[in-house]
Amino acid sequence: xxxxxxxxxxxxxxxxxxxxxxxxxxxxxxxxxxxxxxxxxxxxxxxxxxxxxxxxxxxxxxxxxxxxxxxxxxxxxxxxxxxxxxxxxxxxxxxxxxxxxxxxxxxxxxxxxxxxxxxxxxxxxxxxxxxxxxxxxxxxxxxxxxxxxxxxxxxxxxxxxxxxxxxxxxxxxxxxxxxxxxxxxxxxxxx
Numbered sequence: 343x344x345x346x347x348x349x350x351x352x353x354x355x356x357x358x359x360x361x362x363x364x365x366x367x368x369x370x371x372x373x374x375x376x377x378x379x380x381x382x383x384x385x386x387x388x389x390x391x392x393x394x395x396x397x398x399x400x401x402x403x404x405x406x407x408x409x410x411x412x413x414x415x416x417x418x419x420x421x422x423x424x425x426x427x428x429x430x431x432x433x434x435x436x437x438x439x440x441x442x443x444x445x446x447x448x449x450x451x452x453x454x455x456x457x458x459x460x461x462x463x464x465x466x467x468x469x470x471x472x473x474x475x476x477x478x479x480x481x482x483x484x485x486x487x488x489x490x491x492x493x494x495x496x497x498x499x500x501x502x503x504x505x506x507x508x509x510x511x512x513x514x515x516x517x518x519x520x521x522x523x524x525x526x527x528x529x530x531x532x533x
Contacts, residue, residue, distance in 0.1 A: 345527035348381040350397065350404075352519040361526030367398025378525040385422045399521040401428060403514075429509035 345351075350365060358364045363375075369388055372379045379394045387395035402424075410417040 345524040346530045347377045347524055347527050348530060349524045349527065350399075350521055351524070352521055354519060356520055358520075358522045362522035362524050363396050365397045365399040365521040365523050367395055367400070369393045369395045375525045377529060378523070381530070396523050397422070397521075398424075402426075403516075404521075427512055430512045431509050 345361065351362075353359070363370070363378075367386070370378075371393055372391065375394075378396075382394055382396070384390050384394055386397050405419055405425075407419050407421050410419065
């Protein structure tokens with residue numbers, strides 16, 4: 343079967359075969375690719391009656407057109423619509439309201455008090471993790487204590503929001519291939 347003008351295919355090599363253009367959002371003169379322009383028009387960009395752009399699939403997945411109904415609502419996917427993002431900045435506005443209260447005791451409890459335990463009990467708080475034995479030696483102490491907290495940690499210690507501008511990866515697992523669009527095949531017949 344011959345290729346159809348406007349057909350997009352994935353190739354496992356890094357060049358566009360003869361009669362195909364890379365789907366990289368490049369702009370082309372209408373006079374050079376009249377058949378492809380007749381199908382795409384300026385749907386993906388360009389200057390009307392002068393240039394047009396091919397779809398840009400670099401770093402993107404392909405989504406079929408139509409209406410998606412889900413528990414999250416209705417998604418309308420029109421041809422040439424672009425959406426999503428590769429990374430999401432973490433900020434208070436991107437995280438649902440919640441809090442992580444973190445209490446700690448700065449006083450050193452007596453060695454191995456009966457109230458200390460390896461398994462936190464109701465009313466226990468995180469305590470010192472190392473016990474200083476000498477100027478050069480530390481000993482692992484019990485991690486929980488019933489000593490009431492007497493200080494509050496700085497927000498930068500327990501959260502990413504105190505001046506942080508980090509992003510987290512937002513893409514699903516992926517495999518990179520080379521998407522190309524045909525410009526030199528058969529004109530697609532309409533039904």
